[in-house]
Amino acid sequence: MSKLLVLLALRGRSLKDLHSVQDRGLKFSLGVHHAPSSNFSPELQQTLKSEQNFGRIEQLNTLVKRQRSWHNQHDQGKRQFCNYLLLDPRVTNELKQRAKRMHQLDIWLTFLRAIFYVGKGKSTRPLVHLQQAHKLLQTANPYVRVKDPKLALIVQIWQQQRGVLLLRGFRGISSNDAHTREAAMIDALGMNHLTNRRQGVYFGVARKKFTSVQRKLLGVGLLYNLLGVYMRSEERELQPEQVCSDKKIATDAAA
Template sequence: MSTTSSEDTILYDWRSMHSEMMSSKGKENHKPQTVPQKETSDADEDSVLSETKGLTDKELRLKLMELGECPGPINSRTRATYLRRLCCLLQESNKIAHHQKQLDKTQTDLQYSPELCRALQTFKLPECQADEQALCQQFDQPDQNRKWREGIIKSSFNYLLLDPRVTKNLPFRSHTMIPHECFQTFIHAIFYVGKGKRSRPYSHLYEALEYYKGDKTSKKLCPKVQHILQVWKAGQGVISLHCFQNVIPVEAYTREACMVEAMGLKMLTNQKRGDFYGVVSNWQVKRKRELGVHLLYRAMQIFLAEGERQLRPLDIRQ
C-alpha cells in the first residue's frame, strides 16, 4: 500500500473554510468520492502536457512571453524546441507554486503554541505519560472534604469540535497516510475544545440549533456558533469527538485548559483560556502545553479508532 508524502500533501485548516462551501455532500464512514492522485511529478507533467497540447504558434509565443522568454521565429523547424522550453518553464512555475503553498502551511502552523508547532513540523511528540498519570491520580479518588468545582461525580468528559471539510473522513483515509500527516490534518480540523457532561452530551450544539431553526436571532453570533452553522449550511455535520470520559468536572476542565493552551486561542473559536486545577495548576506553561499536545494526539487516536460521525440538525433535535 502506498503512502502519500507529507511534502506533496496540501493541508487546509478549518479557518480557510469560512469562505468556502463544499459542493459535494460526503457521507461519513463512506469512501470519499475522490480521484486517486498520482505522484506529484506525474501530476505536474500531465498538467503541463494539457497546457501545451494544441497550441497554435501564436499562442505558444504568448505563453513563452508570459513566462519571461523572448522567442525568435516559431515555425515547423523551431516549434518542437520552443514546446520543450515551455514545458520546462511551466514545470518550474508549478514547483514554485507548490513550494509557496508549503510555506503558507508552515506559517499557519507557527500560530500554534511553540510546543504544538514543533510537533506538527517534526512529529516529535513530548513524553507526557507520567504527567497525565499525575493528573489522573489526584482526581481518581478526590479529597471528599475539599469543595471541588461542580462536585465529584464522574460524569464529565472532553469534546473537540472538528470541521468535516478538513478531515474528509480522516479515519478512512488514514490507512493511506503517514501518521505525521494524520496528526496535521486532525489539528487543523479542530475549531473548538470543551468540557461536557453525560446528562447533556450535545449541549454545545443546542444553541446553534436554535439559530438554525430560527427560534433565536442575533446580529452577532459567537464564533463557535457561526462555524457550526456554516458547516450545516454546507450540507455536512459537525464532528463532536468525545474523549477522556467518566471523570470529575475539574479533571475535564484541566484537560480542556491544557489542550486550549497547546492550540492557542487564535486557532480556535474558544473565547477564553481554560482553568487548571490540582497539581497541574502549579506547573510551568511549557509543561502544560506539552501535556496538551500529548492529549491532542491521544484524542486523535480515539478518533481514528472510532471513526468519523457527523451531527446534523436532525440528529440533535430535542
C-alpha cells in the first residue's frame, strides 16, 4: 500500500512543521500519539481493553510455536535472518525506567505506539534505512523526504535531537520464517499505524493453514515476545553520527 506522497514543497511547509499528512483517505501523523482504536487491528486492540484480555496473550504462544515448529521441520533455508523494529523514543520516553510505576496495559500500549516500522533481514539490514535517512538529512528538499514516511520520521526524530531506537529479535531464522513474522506483526499493528509501505508475505503453515484472524493473533504474540526483549535490553538512541561510524549497532538479546 502506497501512502504519504505529499507535495510538501508546493505548500511551502518544512518537514519540521509537519504534524499530519493525508493521502487517499489515510492519515498518518509523524511523531504524534495515536488513538489505538484508529490504528491497530481489532485483534491487537482487543488486548488493550482489559487486564483479562491482556493476560490471554500468552495463550497465543501456541500459534507462535506452531509457526516456528513448521519452519524448523520443513524450511531448508539458511538461518541467517532476524526481525527488527524501529521505535520512536519520544513515545517510549524511557519506558524501562518508568515501567515500575505504570500499569501493564500502559506499558504494552506505549511499546506498541512507539513502533513505526517492522522489518526483516540479515544483521546489517536496519542500517540501510538509517544510512538513507542520513543522506536525506543533508538535503534541503522536503518533498524528497516525505516520499518514504519511514525516512521522514527518522529525519524528524534526528532534527529534534533524539535518536532512533532499534530492537532486534528472533535471530537465526530462515528468510521465509522472518518474512512470515514480519507479515504477521504488520497485520497486527495495521498499515495505518506503521510507516511500512507494503504488507508482508506469508510462508509455510501460516499461509496454508492459518486464517486471517490467526495470522493477526500470531503477530500479537510475536509483538508481546518482543516487548520482553525490549524490557531486557538497553535503550540506546542511534544518532546520525553513529550510522556510518558504528558497525555494531544494537546488540539486543535474541527473542
